[in-house]
Amino acid sequence: QTNKDLAHKVVKQLSESNITPEIVIEPTCGKGNFIIASLTCFTSIKKLFGIEIYKPYVWETKFNILDFYLSNPNQTKPQITIYHSSIFDFDFKNISKKIPHENLLIIGNPPWVTNSKLGSLNSSNLPQKSNFKNQNGLDAMTGKGNFDIAEYITLMLFDSFQSHNGHLALLVKNSVIKNIVFDQKEKQYRIGRIEKYCIDSKKEFNVSVEASLLLCQLNEKPHFDCAEFDFYEKSKKLAFGWLNSKFVSNIQDYDETKHIDGLCPFEWRQGIKHDCANVMELERINGQFINKLSEEITLEEDLIYGFLKSSDLKNTVIKTTRKQVIVTQTKVGQETSYIQHLYPATYNYLKANISSFQARKSSIYNGKPMFSIFGIGEYSFKPYKVAISGLYKTYHFTLVLPQKDKPVMLDDTCYFIGFDKIEFAVYAIILLNYSKTEEFLKSITFSDAKRVFTKDLLMRLDLLNISKIISQKEIEEQIMYLNDKYGLSINLSQWDSFINEMTPKKEKQLTIFG
Secondary structure, X not given: OOOHHHHHHHHHHHXXXXXXXXXXXXXXXXXXXXXXXXXXXXXXXXXXXXXXXXXXXXXXXXXXXXXXXXXXXXXXXOEEEEEEOOOOOOOHHHHHHHXXXXXXXXXXXXXXXXXXXXXXXXXXXXXXXXXXXXXXXXXXXXXXXXXXXXXXXXXXXXXXXXXXXXXXXXXXXXXXXXHHHHHHHHHOOOEEEEEEEEOOHHHHHOOOOOEEXXXXXXXXXXXXXXXXXXXXXXXXXXXXXXXXXXXXXXXXXXXXXXXXXXXXXXXXXXXXXXXXXXXXXXXXXXXXXXXXXXXXXXXXXXXXXXXXXXXXXXXXXXXXXXXXXXXXXXOOOOOOOHHHHHOHHHHHHHHHOHHHHHOOOOHHHOOOOOOOOEOOOHHHHOOEEEEEEOOOOOOOOEEEOOEOOEOOEEEOOEEEEEEOOHHHHHHHHHHHOOXXXXXXXXXXXXXXXXXXXXXXXXXXXXXXXHHHHOOHHHHHHXXXXXXXXXXXXXXXXXXXHHHHHHOOHHHHHHHHHO
């Protein structure tokens, strides 16, 4: 529930921005704090609609309205209707038809929860099951098909009211605002002057979620960017959104490093997904393997690889790992029956824990061989990797070296590019840790995102263009630093081959015939 003080501050800000609604709609009104704040501040209201699924809150809202007018008998009395209904069953378009010309304000605080979370709570108040974002099959199964209920509700409201004169002002998570602005390029809702006012969620709601007031004007030519402000100070922080065909987190800073934005010549990959950490992840203590259940296990070495998680990617170069992982396949879908014949101890261990594999909830494992993993392929076995955590707000890349002549694996919270030559990996990490690269990444990443880095974002790093702006002196200094600190013996003898590897074929042909 939105506390009364915050509700009044939001409404007061709207009033100071010369918003004077004739119609107010609160789509998830709860106890009615936004309704009371609107009645207090806006004397222009003719009709007010509130929708709430929880019956006791419906009555509490009505009593709060009665109490408000008993205390303020001279206050303007609009026509007020409070509906007991699920927002997902409510016919907003029916209201839309009845108020074609009046100035509208949609205000409120829809639930900060995802559809899958509501499902796990056995809530019946869910939108009709659908692939809301039209994700492809694998993306939908691995979580991208999950969506925020507040985002779904906001888009429902746009569908019904985007052609009405007025405003929408909703308290939502920052990720919802980012998604709405991102999708605006395709959806082209008639919304403009999109603004985001950052609130202190810990102070206002005692939750550790980044959230803001989303404010936009309806019935406007579609806008594709959003100005960001501090809700309390009203000071402008930055603007994010679409700049031509690129989606960026800081439009001004991006403009200074946009020449880096292109296509990475190497494909970024995600690490291994197994969803069975208690069984698959091990530590080696006094020569023995210990799993997360503190069980001591004897296994063959062949399927055991060094393993890194996001929290391990702190140093510039990693030579050893604290964890190991069992790698059951060399490519997705590979039959795992070979394990029984070649590695009986490993097979017996896995078989003894078959219930843990069967308990994995993700549908990606359905119909797959026993002990299947994902995020595995030829790329996983490249000896030299350059990696970054997808979760942490760091802009530093790590060089991962082989361990005991075997490639090190990463988990699915990490992203990496792999190389057969250590020189190529070192050159790549120098380009990726270059100060201009960091500036560019900060201008396109959202620090409050669940994953700060994604494959799509990392694929925008045009290493060939970065190689054209970094000085040779900088490269030589970084090579010397890495050699001295980590005992490497790298030089620039492979640099031309590295550049040639990154140069598109068409460009190479032009050079030949030029």
